[in-house]
Amino acid sequence: MSELHFPWLEMSVLLALIGAIWVGRLRDQFVASRHSLFFNTLVLITTVGAWIDYEFINPAGRPPSEAQDFWNPLTKLMGRPVFIMDPLSAPLLSLVALLYFLVSLTTLRTKIRRFSFAWTLASEAIVLATFCCESPWLIIGLLAGGTVQPYLELRARGQNTGVYVKHMALFIAMLVIGQSFVDYEGSEGPVHSLWAIIPLLIAIFIRTGIAPFHCWLSDLFDRATFGTALLVAMPLVGAYATIRLVLPIAPDWVLRTIGLLSLISAVYAAGIALVQTDARRFFCYLFLSYSAIVLAGLEAVTPISLTGALCVWMAVSISLGGFGLTLRALEARRGRLSLQNFQGLYDHTPALAVLFMITGLASVGFPGTFGFVGTEMLVDGAVEAFPYVGVAIVFASALNGIAVVHAYFRLFTGTRHTSLVSLGIGKREKFAVISLTALILIGGLIPQYNVSSRHRAAVRILRERSALSTRPTIEEETHGNH
């Protein structure tokens, strides 16, 4: 296995953990906010460093299929590779770090006292570690660990934790049961029984929010801080778990069946987003629709659908992340936002209005934005895999587009909201706005790098499950074409 030039992966996780401990010791939340931002910046730098190092590790060729840290201290300690970087995880780590950085950066002074920076850094460490892992049990452990921070926050806010706890308990139980069966049947070959697959799929459905297992997420958006809910949802940890835990063991027919359910869920969530009267819940359903679309693409298991799904994953994380941050910034100014009235905020914050529109449209795959090519590929691949039902993605996307513009008109148009204080955009927010807009537009106008990188990841995933698939393997396809 290739080695990076520096222990980037371990360093990024360690920095986040040290940051969590350090910031947790600070009593003043304003100081904690600044220190947290410092650690978030360091983590972002290390993850970007890891990505660049991985891409250029081979002087004149493609990146390796896998790479681990320089020195491998954790590998030496555990006796086997723990943190690994591959084509799938390379950009995802930077993406996760960027989301945490931006959430930390755009937390306004009015919200600082309600937001736990220490726990956010701890959760960043867990998510980064999850995205570096390939070992199933370690992933399961980290996924379970990731459920703690939202629970503690709900408790701290005096909110009811019933919905969250019940879903997460079922999620962890299903993961453990499914993986235990996988281990138990392990010696009999790559094909596993439904006893192993179904519990894992239920767990994945819960984490990704596929109907009818999605209510915990809308409840979380209702009860937790917007920042925390955003960070639980946005990195699409469930999609990662699907690739690592389910795709290597589930036969094609199971995935196709589940893919159909995901498509139905995508249209359903898009429809429900349309009738929401609360901005947070609207955002939640918009996210659920795209989460289901990504899952449908992953489960279609064709090279194009997988590449499309991975591209949409990146695009949705950035665009919906930005969209969520915009809503959060508006909430910080106006309190919980209702979509029943026209709020008339355009003249106060035209930059946020523009960002709202750009990120919202990017999330629905509007031309010229990050999500466009990915959505096209995903639709193409889904129609190939599910000839008639695949068009559901187009309907879901159309409904989401309507929901986004409906929300835009509700929030930014109408009689101008009168305020005694300036509601204008701050410097930190402006930086976040411009960075995200640039990322969305540059990614949309020059999509080749992202698409080819996601295609490499898709090919690797398909190669790993070639023993299970009834379709020709990548090698056979290539050979056939020659």
Next chain:
Amino acid sequence: MLHQMQTVFGEETRTMFDAFHLLGLLAEGTGHQLTEIEDVALVFKVLGLLVVGAPVVMFATLGIASLLRDRPLSERVIARCVQTGIITGLIASISMLGLMLFWNDTQVPIEFGSWVHVKDYHFVFKFEFDKLSVPFVILTFILCGTIGAFANRYLHRERGFNRFFVLLSLFVVGMVTTSLAGTVETLFTGWELVGLSSALLVAFFHERPAPATNGLHVWIVYRVSDAALLLASVALHHMKGEGDFDKLLTGEWPMVGTPLEPNQAFFVGVLLLVAAMGKSAMVPFSGWLPRAMEGPTPSSAIFYGALSVHLGAFLLLRFSPLLEQSIALRGLIVVVGVLTAVFAYFAGTVQTDIKSVLSFASLSQVGLIFAEIGFGFRYIALVHILGHGCVRTLQFLRAPTLLYDYRTMEDAIGERLPKISGAWLSRAEESVRTWYYRLAIERGYLDSILKNYIVYPFLVFLRRCDALEHAWTKMLAGNEPSKKAPTSEASPTLEELL
């Protein structure tokens, strides 16, 4: 360096490099240098880049300035920027036409390389200059330039002056991209940009709820239209493996054929027809057109009198070989066109404001253009689009001063202008006239039918599902409500917007 950039960012880098190289040579201005360049294609490529690039640069300049600056650019700078962008594009497109005629080359495909290329999938960025696209793009530049000059005075000191021109430039980018598209994907890109700019300009006066409501209505119909076009694009990909027009349509417009089978052509053609019907406000989607008049007059003129409303017809003209493959499809287009023309005539006669009258007059003409396309009169349809677009723009721009114009005319002729009324209708019975009037004033009840039989049941179903979810979540939470901030009082719901 060029090779490395090409590897990372794709082939378009090389094309741009070539183009800039030639621009450098042209800038030196000596005739003999041009004759040294034997590659005519490169000249076309540079002109093509200018035609497409000028509006893009114009939009990028206005958009980035709006985003980065705390205060918008001055009206003068905005006007100059728009003027430069449109005149550059117009001169380049007229030069392109001149050179095409001079070199007797009636079809010039310009490829900007693969935008995305991975195994089994490519996304080519390609433009096609031919007898259909060049007149359309020249019309776009001329009318948008006229509207830009008009709006510069009409919207003087208007709070949304900058926003109007940003959206107008986005519209120009969309129109140029759609007109010149050489692949379905490129066409779809422009199609969506036109839709977005239209909806946002309808909601331009956004301090009142009505424009926002109508903007959303327009957007909803456009999304249906976009979905149909995207499905057509996917279907073409699956049938022929790619969406390039030169693979789907063989020969030069209008004498083109298609390798698609009749049943394939019918299937794709129906999807394209739905897309075209949404964009051109054909029956039963006509309800959005009068609503779109909420926007400022210059945008109404350019969108719903001249260009945007003709895009559906343009789409059908572009894919006209598919129509040739299926008599049933052509019949369907004729029926839709004639129905719309008749509907628009009746609805237009009872309108009481000039912009609505003009919008229905536009619609009746577009209906006729559809019928012409269905009958296979492609050149007539194209000429009809060009002529109608110009006349209607003039009428829209004169609309705010209509009373002044009438008075001037009456002063000139020395008497009142004659009243024109439907003589044939005055001979009908009272009950028939009342029935006709109600039907016309309600615009054929098309909006009500769509609302009551499609939108409302759909929303009721979704609201019930949402209520069930709330009940389920509440039960899991032990019937304890969430402690959230109260939301403001109720007001119009989604179906009231439709």
